[in-house]
Amino acid sequence: MDCETNDPEPRRSGSFSRMSSAGSSLRKRSFSLSRAVPSRVDDDLESETVSEAGDIGDRALYGNTYSESGRLQDSFDNAIENGVVPTPEGALLQSYGFWSRDPAVSNTVSPVTPLPEEIISPLSTDAIIHTGDEKQENKRELPWLLEYISCLIHLAVFGILGVLTRYLLRNLFGPGVVGATSDESYMYFDLPSNMVGSFLMGWFGIVFKADISKVSDLLAIGLTTGYLGSLTTFSGWNQTMLDLSVEGQWVFVVLGFLIGLFLSEYSIIFGVETAKGFKWLLKRLNTSSEHDISSSKSNWKVDNCRRHLVVLVVLVLMLALLYGVSGAMEKREFNGGSSGAQLWLACMVGPLGVWIRWFLARFNGRGLGRAGLLKWIPFGTLIANVSAACIMAALATVKKAVKTKNCDTIATGVQFGLMGCLSTVSTFIAEFHAMRQSKSPWRAYAYATITIVISFGLGTLIFSVPVWTKGYD
Template sequence: MESSSARSNNTSERNRLDYARSVSMDSAGHSLGARSGSILSRRSSRQGSRGSISLSREMGDSILSSMRHSLQSADQLLGDVDSSVLAQIIDSGDRGLAFEEEEAENTFDGNNSQGTNVVAPVPAMETKDINANGAASSSIKAESYKLSCVQDYASYLIHLAVFGFFGVFTRYGLQKLFGPGCLALTSDQSPLYLDLPSNMLGSFLMGWFGIIFKADIRHISDHLIVGITTGYMGSLTTFSGWNQKMVSLSSRGHWVYAVAGIVLGMFIVNESITVGAETGERLRAWILKCIREKSSIGSRCDWEHWRVDTRTKHFVLLAVMLTLLSLIWILSIVLAIVKVHSLADGAVLWLGCSVAPPGVWLRWYLARLNGGGIGVGKQRHLKWLPVGTLAANVLAAAIMAALAVTAKAENTKRSTTVRNGIQLGFLGCLSTVSTFAAEVYTMRRSGQIARAFVYAAATFILSFVLGTLIYSVPVWVEHY
C-alpha cells in the first residue's frame, strides 16, 4: 500500500509539472525527443498489460507535439508504437474510462488477469482523500474508486451536452447568416452547401484546440478539452448534412455539382484545419514567449490555480455545468413543444437542441471503437482506422437519408419541421467533420498518406452509396 501511495503521489507531482515542462520542451528539440523516448520505454515495459488512459493520452500528446515540430520526429515516434494509438489521438470516447474501471477491479482484487500486480491510476482529486497510513480496507477503497469513476463519467456527459448545445446554436446561426436569407453565399442548390461555413470554422478551431492547445487545456481539465473538441466542435460540424446535400443534388441529375461539392468541401476543410494548426502553433509560441519574458523580469505566470485537481473545484465546475445543462435543455424542450405546435419561427432550432445531447453522447460512445480494429478477439485488422468516427458518420448519413425520403412521401409543414429539427440536432451532433478532418490531417502529417486517402474515401463512398440506395432510388422509382 505504501508503494502504491508513493507511485500515486509521484504521478500527481508529474502532472502538476506538466505545463512547465511543455514550455521548456518547446524551446529545445532534444527535450521533446527525451520525453518521447521515456514514454516509449515505459510503454514497451508494459506491453503485456492493458495500458491505462493516462499513458494513452500522454502518448497522443507526445505524437501531436512531435508533429508540430517536424515530420521526421513524428515518423520516428510512430515507428515504435502500435498502429492503434494514432487512431485514438483525437478522440477515444469513453474507452479510457472502461480501462480504468477494469484496472480498478483487478487492482483492488490484488491481481490482474495475468496474475501480476498492477497499480490503478488514482485521480488527482482522489489521492488527497486517501488515508496516508493505509488504514482503510481494500473494499472501501475499491468502492470509493468506482464511485469516482461514475462521477467522472457523469461529468463527461454533462460537459458534452452543454458544449453540444453551443455547437448547434453556432451551426444554426452560420446557416442563417451565409444562407439564402442573408448573404446568399451557400444554398442547397450548389456545391457550396449550407453547412460549409460551420464545417470550415469547426475544422479551423480543431486545429487550435484539438491539436495545438490540446495538452495545455487538458492540464487544466480533461473534461473541458473533451467538451470543447468532442462536444462543441463535433456538434458545430456535421458530415450527415453535407452528404445528404450531395445525394439530393445527384438524385436530381446534378452529378457534377455533387462530385464538386464532395471534392471542394474536402479540400476546404483540410485547408481549414491546416491553417488552424499553423496559426495555433504561432499563437502558442507567442504566448510561451510572453510567459518567458514575464518570468525573466520577475513576474510569474502561475497556471496551477486554474487546474481542476481537487474535489472542491471539480464539484463547483460540475454544479455550474449541470445548472447550464438543466436550464438550456428544459428551455429547449418547452420552446420546441410550443413552436412546433404553432409552426412558429425557431421551431427547428429548439427541437434540434432538444435532441442534440443523445447525438453527442452516442458519437462519444462510438469513439471507443477507434483503435480497436475490425474483427473478433485477437483476429483484429485495420487498427489504424478510426472505426468509431467512421461508424458515427455513416450511421448518421443513412438515418438522414431515410428521414429525407420519408419527408418526400409525407410532405407537410409540420413533418418537415420535425425532420429538420432531428437533422439539425441529433444527426448533426452524431456526425462530425472536425474530428474526421483532424484524423485525416494527423495521418497525413505522420506520413501515412495512403491510409488518409483510404479513410477519407471509405467515409465518402459508404455514406454516399447508402444515401443513394435509401434516398435516391425511392425518389427515382416513385418520381417524387
C-alpha cells in the same frame, strides 16, 4: 457527497533501490529488444495513434482500457516539456511497450511491458516517472461514476452550444445574409461550420489540447467532442450531395465532396499553424513572468473534489436553462412549423447524438477482432458518420413521402440535432490530417474514400432510389 481518491494507477510496492538494481538489466534487455522487435509493432503503434487522433471516447475516463499509445505519447510530451530527453533505451521501451495494470504482475520486469518506475534514465528519473509529486497522488477527486456523469453533462452542454453555433453560421452565410452557400450548390449550407470547426480543432483539439487538459480533462472532452463535434456535421454534407444527385447535378456532387474535404483539411492546417504561432508568441511574452503564470494555471485547475463539484453544479444549471428555454420555445413555435421550431427541437435531441458518438469513439484504434486488424481505420468515427448519414437519408425520404408540417418539423429537427451531432467533420478531418502526416499518407485518402463512398452509396439506396422510383417532388 463523499469523495474518494481517484488514483489512475494502482499502488505498487518497491523502492528506488530496487528500481536501480533492475536498471542495468533493463537497459541490456532494451538493446536486445531493438534488434528483436519487428517493424510490424512500430506500424501497429503508429496506426493506433493515428486512429485515435480525434477521440478515444469513454476509454479516456478509466485507465484499464486507456490507449497505450496515448499514455506513451503523454509521457514523452511531459518529458519534453520538463526539458529532459529520455535515453535511447528508454525511448525504445516507451515506443514498443506499456505497463501492466494488473497488481499480480506489477512487480515483474518485462522488456516489452516495463513498469514506469522500472524505466531508468541516468539523466533523470522524473522524465518518465510521474510519482514524484505526492500532492498529485493524494488529490481527492470525484468518484468514477460521478465523473462519468459529469463528462456526459459536459458533452450535452457543449453539444447544444455547437448546434446553436452551426445554426447561426448557416443563416449568416446562407442566402438571407452573405449568400455564399445554398442547398442547390456544391457550396453547401454546412460548409462554413465545417471549416470553422476544423480550424478550431487545430487550435483546441491539437495544439492547445494538452494545455486545456491540464486545467480539466472534461473541459477538453467537452470542447473537442462536444462543441466542435456538434458544430460540424458529416450527415448534413452527405445529404446535400444526395439532394443534388436527385436533381441530376452530378458535377456538383463531385465538386461538393472534393471542395468540402480539402477546404476542411486546409482549415485544420491553418488552425494548427496559427495556434502554434500564437503559442510561441505567448511563450516569448510570458518568459519573464513564468512563475506567476504557473501559479495562475494552478488556481484554475480542476484537480480536486470541491472544484469538480462546483463545475458540475454550474453545468447542470446551464443544461437545465438550455433545456428549459428550448422546451418553452418549442412548445410555442411547434404548430407554426418554422425554422425556430426545428432548431429548438434540435437542441433538445442533440445531446443524445453527442453521447452516442462519444461512446462509439471507444472503437477508434482498436481494429477488428482480437487480432486488431486495420487499426489505422477509426471505426468509431466511421460508424458514427455512416449511420448518421443513413438515418438522415431515411428521414429525408419520410419527409418527401408524408409532406405534412408537423412531420417536416420533427424530421428536420432530428436531422439537424441528433444526426448532426452524431456525425462529425472536425474529428473526421483531425484523423484525416494525422494520417496525411504519418508514414502512410495514402491511408488518409483511403479513409476519406471509404467514408464518403459508403455513406453516399447507402444514402442513394435509402433516399435517391425511392425518390426516382416514386417520383417525389
